[in-house]
Amino acid sequence: xxxxxxxxxxxxxxxxxxxxxxxxxxxxxxxxxxxxxxxxxxxxxxxxxxxxxxxxxxxxxxxxxxxxxxxxxxxxxxxxxxxxxxxxxxxxxxxxxxxxxxxxxxxxxxxxxxxxxxxxxxxxxxxxxxxxxxxxxxxxxxxxxxxxxxxxxxxxxxxxxxxxxxxxxxxxxxxxxxxxxxxxxxxxxxxxxxxxxxxxxxxxxxxxxxx
Numbered sequence: 001x002x003x004x005x006x007x008x009x010x011x012x013x014x015x016x017x018x019x020x021x022x023x024x025x026x027x028x029x030x031x032x033x034x035x036x037x038x039x040x041x042x043x044x045x046x047x048x049x050x051x052x053x054x055x056x057x058x059x060x061x062x063x064x065x066x067x068x069x070x071x072x073x074x075x076x077x078x079x080x081x082x083x084x085x086x087x088x089x090x091x092x093x094x095x096x097x098x099x100x101x102x103x104x105x106x107x108x109x110x111x112x113x114x115x116x117x118x119x120x121x122x123x124x125x126x127x128x129x130x131x132x133x134x135x136x137x138x139x140x141x142x143x144x145x146x147x148x149x150x151x152x153x154x155x156x157x158x159x160x161x162x163x164x165x166x167x168x169x170x171x172x173x174x175x176x177x178x179x180x181x182x183x184x185x186x187x188x189x190x191x192x193x194x195x196x197x198x199x200x201x202x203x204x205x206x207x208x209x210x211x
Contacts, residue, residue: 004042005112006123006156008199010191011035011135012084012195014030014057021045026142028073030080032109032135033057033091035100037197039111042123045200049111052189054086054094054137058147062090071142110189121152127171127195129155158195160204174198 015030033055039048058067059074066088067074081087095103115119126132132153133155140146162174171191175181178198181192 003113004123005044005048005108005120006045006125007039007108008038008040008045008124008125008192008196009035009132009136010037010195011132012188013080013131013135014059015075015080015130015132024204026138029075030077031055031057031059031074031142032139033086033094034084034188035104035136035139036190038189038192039108039109040125040196043203044198045203047196049107050189051107051194052187052192053100053103054091055100055128056094056096057063057088057091058142070071083185084187097139097142098144101140101145101148104139104170105145105148108209117149118147119150119164121150123154123156124151125156125158125195125199127158127174127191129157129176156199158198158202159176162198165202165205171195 001100011032012034013030014033016029035053035055037051040046041048057076058071059076060072061076065072076088108114108122109117126134140148158174162168166174166177168174168177172183174195175183175198179194181194
């Protein structure tokens with residue numbers, strides 16, 4: 001039986017996305033500026049490979065347009081900057097969304113041995129994955145690579161699983177329970193790794209597998 005492929009993804013972004021205000025396009029609101037992804041075999045969450053990259057900010061901030069008129073509705077928030085510690089100056093030499101999208105698609109296809117991505121849907125996983133899924137699709141859109149990968153129509157959410165299995169109500173609680181890690185300022189890849197460990201721990205617990 002062919003094993004399923006999953007992507008456990010976390011993003012650092014240029015702003016805090018308001019889920020009550022739907023964005024009409026990927027060209028407005030916050031932009032993803034750092035991606036961390038762990039590629040896994042499903043359902044065991046066996047790690048195949050890891051991917052991380054910062055991404056050049058293309059929006060408008062304090063009167064400076066970093067990506068031209070097309071991207072001026074992409075915004076920067078100092079509140080988000082305080083969470084992840086990434087500044088616009090740190091991203092000036094970062095690769096563009098097009099460059100990162102190309103590398104990301106190659107990473108998934110090569111490591112998961114996917115010949116035709118349209119025949120092999122990838123299960124998207126994360127902690128409250130809706131926002132991370134949005135940012136991933138935004139990156140592919142900005143990079144002109146929307147059809148480079150096919151994502152499964154279902155997602156796996158470590159927040160919901162952690163709440164029902166452990167009673168945890170935040171990523172900090174879940175990661176401390178499953179990895180013993182007390183987070184401070186963190187990176188997207190670190191959170192992707194911690195989410196992967198949490199999902200693997202829950203899978204083993206539900207299967208009655210001793211660790």
